[in-house]
């Protein structure tokens with residue numbers, strides 16, 4: 632049984648409780664972060680803490696915990712649960728007022744903060760990275776502020792189910808003819824030495840992994856182009872891949888039933904995965 636963190640307490644998971652009036656539950660009025668753990672250490676905690684603050688600011692929500700205390704809670708959960716490889720999920724909501732109301736509650740309302748670990752042995756050595764993944768394209772009908780990491784994940788969740796139904800691994804979402812991102816990851820195509828990904832805007836979540844991978848790519852003399860691309864362009868690309876805190880860099884080998892190149896991961900995505908894992912491990916804390 633896991634030990635989780637709720638509002639200042641470390642508790643067995645079956646004793647952790649949140650109110651039925653919680654704004655996260657009733658209104659999806661909450662934000663979250665997922666930080667990966669490798670070798671028992673946190674990957675890019677700083678990046679996640681900065682994005683968390685930005686999400687809170689954009690929603691006019693207070694931050695109930697200092698960055699130092701948040702780091703301490705992450706480390707303590709890793710220790711208490713003996714996590715070598717996996718993830719830490721963090722969620723902050725606007726708390727639980729005494730009744731349901733569309734208006735934000737009094738700012739004095741205590742917020743809800745929850746963290747739990749997800750143990751994933753073999754996360755870095757994931758065999759899926761050698762095979763690559765298959766995606767379908769679906770319409771992106773999410774709200775207009777995808778740059779804020781809110782807990783309203785119903786459409787991404789439905790997208791994942793559409794992918795499952797189609798017998799593939801994930802879905803790339805398309806808006807006005809251009810790929811935005813995957814259901815829970817950023818999307819890229821590769822042409823020659825060039826990596827192409829949509830530019831950061833309210834249309835996508837600016838991944839912490841994305842920032843790191845684009846930097847490593849440039850340091851490795853690869854060219855990075857931040858621009859829109861279509862599914863048609865992606866299907867003719869040499870390679871494609873996704874990035875996220877839970878998948879790192881993962882090759883994509885098929886889009887809407889069309890194999891990319893020879894249908895195997897190629898060179899660029901596996902190399903970026905290796906560089907990302909090496910560099911992140913070195914910098915982990």
Ligand code: PDD
Nearest residue numbers: 665815816817836838839840841875876
């Ligand atoms: N998802 N885009 C979306 C829509 C995401 O949900 C995520 C992360 C990303 C990648 O961000 P990062 O590199 O910071 O993980 C992009 C997390 C992993 C999740 O929901 O589980």
